Amino acid sequence: MTQQTDLVRPKIIVLDDDPTGSQTVHSCLLLLKWDVNTLILGLEDESPIFFVLTYTRSLAPAVAASITAEVCDHLKQALARTGVTNFLIVSRSDSTLRGHYPVETDAIAQHLGPFDAHFLTPQFFEAGRVTIDSTHYIQTATDSGIQRVPTHDTEFAKDSVFGYSSSYLPDYVAEKTHGKIAADQVKRFTLQDIRQGTLAQLMALHNNRCVAVDGERQSDFDQFASDLSAAAAEGQQFLFRSAASLLTSLANLPPQPISSIEMGDIARSPAGAIIVGSHVKKTTQQLKALLKLPDIVGIEVDVSRLVKAAKSSHKDLLTDVLTQVKNSHAKQKTPDIYTSREELVFADMETRLALGESISALLVDVVKGLPADIGFLISKGGITSNNTLSKGLALTSVRLIGQIIPGVSVVKMEKDHPHFPHLPVVVFPGNVGDDNALALAYQRIARRF
Numbered sequence: 496m497t498q499q500t501d502l503v504r505p506k507i508i509v510l511d512d513d514p515t516g517s518q519t520v521h522s523c524l525l526l527l528k529w530d531v532n533t534l535i536l537g538l539e540d541e542s543p544i545f546f547v548l549t550y551t552r553s554l555a556p557a558v559a560a561s562i563t564a565e566v567c568d569h570l571k572q573a574l575a576r577t578g579v580t581n582f583l584i585v586s587r588s589d590s591t592l593r594g595h596y597p598v599e600t601d602a603i604a605q606h607l608g609p610f611d612a613h614f615l616t617p618q619f620f621e622a623g624r625v626t627i628d629s630t631h632y633i634q635t636a637t638d639s640g641i642q643r644v645p646t647h648d649t650e651f652a653k654d655s656v657f658g659y660s661s662s663y664l665p666d667y668v669a670e671k672t673h674g675k676i677a678a679d680q681v682k683r684f685t686l687q688d689i690r691q692g693t694l695a696q697l698m699a700l701h702n703n704r705c706v707a708v709d710g711e712r713q714s715d716f717d718q719f720a721s722d723l724s725a726a727a728a729e730g731q732q733f734l735f736r737s738a739a740s741l742l743t744s745l746a747n748l749p750p751q752p753i754s755s756i757e758m759g760d761i762a763r764s765p766a767g768a769i770i771v772g773s774h775v776k777k778t779t780q781q782l783k784a785l786l787k788l789p790d791i792v793g794i795e796v797d798v799s800r801l802v803k804a805a806k807s808s809h810k811d812l813l814t815d816v817l818t819q820v821k822n823s824h825a826k827q828k829t830p831d832i833y834t835s836r837e838e839l840v841f842a843d844m845e846t847r848l849a850l851g852e853s854i855s856a857l858l859v860d861v862v863k864g865l866p867a868d869i870g871f872l873i874s875k876g877g878i879t880s881n882n883t884l885s886k887g888l889a890l891t892s893v894r895l896i897g898q899i900i901p902g903v904s905v906v907k908m909e910k911d912h913p914h915f916p917h918l919p920v921v922v923f924p925g926n927v928g929d930d931n932a933l934a935l936a937y938q939r940i941a942r943r944f
Contacts, residue, residue, distance in 0.1 A: 504747075505581045506545075507585060510585065511546045511549060512595065516588075516738070517546050517895050518898060518904050519619075520746050521752070521896060524893070529569055538573055543746050550881045552595065559595040559599060560595075583745065586600050586737070588737070592651070593657035594657060597676075607734075610732045611704070611731045612697075614735050615737075616740070619902065620710075621902045622901075622927050624646075627643075628686075632645055664707035665681035665683065682706040690718060692718065697725075700731065716743070719744065720741070751897030753896060756939060761919045762940050764868070766829050767829050767873065768872050769875070770832050771876065772878060773879060773924075774836070774925075777927075781930055781931070783930075792819070794823070794830050794833070796854075798850065809857055829941065832861055834854060834858075859886045871918065875933065888908070890908075893906045894907055894909075899936050903921060903922070903923050923936060
């Protein structure tokens with residue numbers, strides 16, 4: 496429920512379906528649990544925004560709905576105990592249109608509504624994710640100029656779980672809602688609308704109207720956020736299904752206190768560890784560039800050894816990996832632990848999912864077994880990063896410091912962490928940056944230029 500005054504900024508509450516949605520903000524809490532007391536930490540924190548890392552993108556739709564409902568129910572209690580009434584709810588999702596839509600927004604509307612509208616804002620400008628004439632694109636710079644590819648023509652639209660046939664957002668909505676919301680029922684805010692101002696249109700929205708929002712650059716969303724605030728001040732209640740860029744404008748934070756090129760100042764030493772679980776094409780390209788650096792020691796995890804999911808396979812592989820890690824660390828090198836890149840063929844989806852769970856469990860145990868004095872940790876991939884933070888490091892909450900490169904966040908352990916006090920962790924999404932981005936993030940955090 497959105498209420499706004501000229502004097503008090505709303506608390507922005509983001510339900511993040513993987514741990515990378517905070518990639519455009521800083522100096523706020525990421526909550527890895529959602530019990531009432533933990534949610535109160537976020538509500539009472541001085542930052543105008545906090546994130547609840549629900550990790551639902553990796554789960555079945557019914558489970559995602561159940562977790563979202565549980566968060567909302569606990570949030571109701573936390574809001575009542577803190578007396579916070581001025582807030583905005585954001586269902587954060589992927590900038591390539593993947594995720595449990597409308598499952599999660601429906602659950603939020605049921606438990607925290609009613610809302611006058613919910614907005615689709617999948618833009619992530621730092622990664623070239625823009626929406627023009629209600630069509631969502633991945634934009635890249637080439638020698639011949641800007642190239643825009645509709646997301647339905649990319650690998651992301653072929654996702655085995657979240658695939659879709661159209662990146663024209665009204666058609667996308669109709670497809671994902673199975674016709675419950677027809678394409679012609681989706682309100683469109685074009686670039687012209689956004690730049691001229693949408694306040695009058697916002698005030699006319701009712702009954703949880705679905706709205707597809709254009710955006711080509713951050714200033715578009717700055718204008719849109721201003722209009723949203725004005726409408727909210729008049730009593731309009733809004734819900735957002737959004738990628739990262741709208742959060743930048745809603746939070747309206749000052750520059751991050753530690754610049755990206757100075758992030759190495761918080762590393763405990765120049766020798767850290769890197770965990771790469773993401774298997775998308777971009778990650779593989781970035782991994783190749785990283786492995787060329789002289790202070791990096793590549794340690795490949797042969798995932799085929801886990802196909803049978805035998806306990807002995809897990810134990811033996813873990814021992815092998817940690818032995819190589821410790822040897823690298825003793826030489827003041829940074830071990831890069833990455834899953835093998837070959838494509839495996841599975842008899843059925845159940846077998847595929849079981850292997851994914853085995854790989855995740857192994858990487859969690861690798862994190863737990865890292866030398867206590869590593870200087871930093873880089874975690875590559877959304878699922879990998881969630882497991883690293885919540886299971887490997889056993890965190891309830893963690894403070895976001897800022898971004899080390901556009902779209903790549905750095906968090907820092909508290910001084911009382913039992914194993915890794917003050918350890919900085921780089922949370923690197925799978926599909927962000929150019930081929931050299933992972934190498935650059937490493938060079939900055941390790942101070943190796």
